[in-house]
Amino acid sequence: GQNIDQPTEMTATEGAIVQINCTYQTSGFNGLFWYQQHAGEAPTFLSYNVLDGLEEKGRFSSFLSRSKGYSYLLLKELQMKDSASYLCAVADSNYQLIWGAGTKLIIKP
Amino acid sequence: IAGITQAPTSQILAAGRRMTLRCTQDMRHNAMYWYRQDLGLGLRLIHYSNTAGTTGKGEVPDGYSVSRANTDDFPLTLASAVPSQTSVYFCASSDSGERGPQHFGDGTRLSIL
Secondary structure, eight states: OOEEEOOSEEEEETTSOEEEEEEEEOSSOSOEEEEEEOTTSOOEEEEEEOSSEEEEETTEEEEEETTTTEEEEEEOSOOGGGOEEEEEEEEOTTSOEEEOOOEEEEEEO | OOSEEEEOSEEEEOTTOOEEEEEEESSOOSEEEEEEEOTTSOOEEEEEESSTTOOEEOSSOTTEEEOOSSSSBOOEEESSOOGGGOEEEEEEEESTTTTSOEEEOOOEEEEEO
């Protein structure tokens, strides 16, 4: 079957760095997406990885290892507004997105 | 402002009633999707459409139907609502066919009593 695993909840301190991991097992792979979702709001696109390596976009970076079925989202210089759920999704062989349950990130002052 | 509009924002519905959730996008995206989001679960795909005039079933299609008469609109219909369909429903669209990032509407919070 297809499966996306990510931690349910993480806590970090304002100004610090946090890494949110995602492991996946899917029928085919056509890229991995990270989305941010604030409580009561819609998911918004953060990053896309289809090749191995690190993609950097401001304070956020995303890493992919296809051989290990593994990705992480790295958030630097954490701000209170980064408190949200972070969703990992993989495009399978049919380009349908398989979604993880999301990681709720709590930022403390 | 370009984007995806969903209506209604929220709805309480009696079991057995018929309900249509509306979704309209003005980005001229080819692909559109309907998901449901339940606590503790990832987004689950209900139905999708890769282009106007075509639709397909997702992971959880039972009890739902869709149509795609034109590029902009992708309504989702619950023919006879049941309590297990209580959820938050998100409509999304993507450019570049099915390969681009998906953009989401604000969601419809539906409660079936």
